[in-house]
Amino acid sequence: MNASRSSLKRQLWQQTWPMALGVLSLLGFQLVDSAFIARLGTAPLAAQSFTFPMSFLIIGVQVGIGIAIAALIARALGAGEEARARRLGSLVMIGGSLLIAGLCIALWLWQTPIFRQLGADDAILPLIRRYWGPQLLASWVGAVLYFGYSLFRAHGDTRLPGKMMVLTSLINLALDPLLIFGIGDWAGLGLPGAAWATTLAFATGLGVLAWRLRQTDWLSTQGLIEEARTSTRPFMGIAGPAMISQLMPPLAAMLATAIVADLGETAVAAWGLASRLETVSLMVVLALTMSLPPWLARCYGGGDWRQIRRLMTLAMKVVVVWQLGLGVALALLAPWIASLLAGNPDVRTELAVLIRGLLPSYALLGICMLVVSASNALGWPLRAMVMSCVRLFACYLPCLWLGAQWGGVPGIAIGAAIGNALAGIVAWGGYRRSIGNAGRVEKSSEKPIMRI
Template structure:
């Protein structure tokens, strides 16, 4: 019995590895080039780096909406494929590309029209406005192109292909890496564009990725032009049933990021710059967790459809164990190397000191944050999106932000870093307790729904 259980876990581990590693490499490269962007911009000075940091919450807002839509469309397409409805899956693919692109375009235009009032509310000072005016339009363009590319990736993942999205994330990251120094600093007689050059480099890289993956999508016959209006009328209710809670869950982090950076802004520009670099480092250090949140839901969804709750239990135990061990080990190692990381990422000595403190407190706490992220992802896949949304809200507005604000009030920058870390630990504990409570009721599992 024990040998069979061990063999099952080993088999699950191999499958989890095969599903996750392409996305992990892709996420690593994608987040890596964002960190490289910030490292290059840090060489321009503290004010440009602070200006870029003020755009992060709004960029996360766009990403939140696109991820929520991507979760819904991947779920619907995978269910259609499981039911043998290939024609419907093609129509859904076309619909998400058209409707999703239109929604993100409208949001980008609104964020451009109201940019100055929004940045003022976030705490931006007058010396950063000039940089924001030149940087924000190309950054919004790159965000729109990135959203379209993400929707294409979602279609591929719904069909069980994680390799091509992972490969394209690496390629677009390398293109961005090559263009960054040229467009930011210039080359030879051609002057650089400064801060806007980073956004244009990303826009060019995403354009290449969109052309390459879009062509492959059409060649595989995974999209269709026929019957889109009727499919839209039929699918909008189930789509919104998944997408609405998922989008709310994804929109909470940018809202929390806006509130957090408004607290940080009261401490000074070097603190804002360090916070922006730490935000980039956070997403990079969570690459394995982010990859699992992409690879696990289709697998969990198939188990949920088959009513195989034993497999769900085993899979979640394995995923959470990997998350804790990996993140805790990585966090401790990076905390030990914090002075070196601060020197590499930040050009200003003041920013380096502030960043080192954040790394030492925050990165080990991401082991608990990873648990919370995986439980939220599992909730969307297993038929409790409302619970997942409420857990996201509790993490941010009952654990993270109150601890961060209280720490800043009591002990300034040191207290803010410690409070943010404590908030992550509390969120992980709440998520683990919630998951245990739900999965300990086998007689109710088959009847759990969005409520």
């Protein structure tokens, strides 16, 4: 048993570390983006912060599509249906790219009423407008790149996506200061320069990924129409709830931004930096939500619930130990981290308060994220959707609003932390019930269960 556990840990590490490194580099350059923009002033940083909910909306749709296609391809491979896996890969690259393009166009056309609803005033809107066009282009290129990553992960290759994330991050970091601040007599592009740097970095990564895909046999042009008809229902059965689950965080982020906007421009700027830091600190959790579901889906396709339980137990232990240790360490270093990220003294002070209040609570938030991701791979997409809804709208936002009413920026830090803790507790309880029911069904049947 000890040897088996050791082997499982080694496999989980081998599957996760490339994605963790890639996620760290990808989210790290986004944090550095914000740090560079902070040097332009509080207004440009606030303008970028107002766009985060809309960017998260696009990411939510692309992640929902990626979850569904990775699950279906992994299940097809687990069942020995390699030809179907190739057709599914082609469908997601084509259909997903078109869907995200349509969403980006809509967000460009309706940008003014959207950002006004989020609390942006007439002084901030022109800054947002200059940034939003190239940022939407970067989001579309990044989404197509992400679909390629999902295809590789579904086939069990996490190394290439991890390497590509590092590559695109390094390119972005090199271009950021040049395009934002300029060089020599050229003054640079200012705030839009950050978006153009990201666009060029993602475009380079997409070119490399397309070259690599040409060397595989994971795509097919044969039978796509018939496959689309056959797979639409199971795809939407996963993608629909998964996209709704992924769209809830952007919606919650919009509402959270509106709550924070009542506290002033400085609070919005600090909240935007804290949001970037949140995603970086959750790198291990995000890596597990990418590397673990295809593995769980293969076990699901073969009806191996014992292995599923072992994988989930191990992953949850990793999440709690890592996030709690990292959260406490970053909370202790909050003043120094805030000084590195923010130039304005008021923003630095409020950011330090947010770091101390929020970061340790991500241990339980990570549990919730892991359970939601695993539920989509295990045939429980509706449960994942409900869990996401409860986390954001029954736990997080009410506590955030109460905190803002009670004590300003310190209040929202404490309120958000309590909301994260409640979400983790609820998710853990839901997972225990679900896996217990699956175990009872497994014992009463000799056939693989819960297949689509």
